Amino acid sequence: MTENNQDNLQKVVIVPCSGIGKTYGTVTREAAYNVTEDLRPEQTQLVALSLLVLGDESARASLVDSPAVTIDGCKLACATKMVQECGGNVVKDFAVLDVYRRYKQFKPQGIAELNAGGYKLAEALAEEVAAVVDGLVDEQDTLVRDLLIRSDSSSEGGSYG
C-alpha cells in the first residue's frame, strides 16, 4: 500500500469490553493494546467503551465511516452492543471464549494482573484481530486505488474531449 493511499483510509476502530469482573475482560483489554500499540498501530484506533456508553460525540464520530472490530469477554457482548447502538459498523465481533477454545493450552487467570497464560491468550487473540484488520485494509486499499484510477482516466479523457 502506498503512503498516499494510507492517508485516505479510515483506521479500523478497536473496541474491547474491558470487563472488570472476569479474567476474560482483562484479556480483551490487553489484546486491544496488542493490536493498537504493537501489531497494527498505523491501521487501528482504540476507542474507550465508557465514552460510547456516555454518548461522547468524538467517540461516536470515530465510528462514522470506520469499520469496527469488537472484543467481548462474555456472552453479554457489551462492546458489540454498544458500538451497534452508536451506529457503528461492526465487521467482526470476537468473543474471548471462542478464541480460548482454539488455544486451550493457555489458561488465563487474574483480573488486575493476568498470568502468563492470560497474556499468551491475549497475544493469540490480537493476532486474529490483526488478520481481520489486514483484510479490511486491503479491501479499502483496493477501493481507493480503483477510485484513483477512475479519476485519472476521467481527467485524461476530458483533456482529449
Add this chain to the structure above:
Amino acid sequence: MVDLPKKKVGIVACSGEELPEGTITRLAALKVLEQLRPADTVTICLPLFLAGGEGDRAFARFYPTIALDGCDKRCAARATEMYSSKPAASIVVTDLIAEKVLDSLGSARRLSATGLQTVEITSEQTAALVDELLGKRWSRRTGTFTETDPALRPQETVEATCACGSGIPIRKIVIDGQVVSLIALPLIFEQFLEANKTPCDDTARGLLETVKIYNSVPTEDEQAYASTLLREYAEFCAEKEPVR
C-alpha cells in the same frame, strides 16, 4: 434460609482504555473489591447499564455506588446517573492527584511507579468512602453495619466478583393501578416463605419494612403497598405449595 443480598457498596469504574487514569480507576476498583473491602463491595461493568437488563439498571438504586472516573468527562458518574441512579459518591483521578503527582503516570497499558502509587491513593480514598457510606447511609435503615467499624472488620482477600448478567432480582406488582418494579422482592418472598411466615397482617407489616430497605416507598402509599404485598405473597405461597 435464603439470604437477601447483603448491603454493599457498588463500585463503578470508567476503566477508560485510552488514558493511564482510566487504568488507575480499574486497578483501584479491583484493589478495593479484592483486598481492601471485599466483604462490603460489589461491581458491575459500566456498559451493562445499557447492554444489560432491568436488574442491571437497578444496580445504583440497590447499592449506594461510588463512581471512579479517570478524567473530567466523568463517564462512570454521568452514565450511572443517566441509566441507573445518581452515585452516592464520586472520585475523579485527575482531581485527586492534581496537586500530589508530578511525574508521569505511565501509559494506559503499563503504569509507571507513580501510576501505581496513584492506584494506592485512589483505592484508599475509595475504601474510606465505602466505610463512610456503609456507616452513614445504611445503618439507620438496617442496623447491619453499625455493630462494628467496617474498617476494623477482618477482610479476606477474594477475587472480585461482578454483577454482570446476574442482575438484581425484581418483581413487578400493580399498586393502585400503577405497575411498580420492586427490587429484591422475589428473594424477600423466598425468605419469608422459608421462615414459615403465613400471609397475615403481621407478615404484611414485615414485608413492607423489608421492601422499604431496598426500595423507596412513599409514606402516603404504605397502606396500599402493604395490602398489595400481602396479596402477592399469598399468591406466591400458593404457587409454591404443591412443590414444598
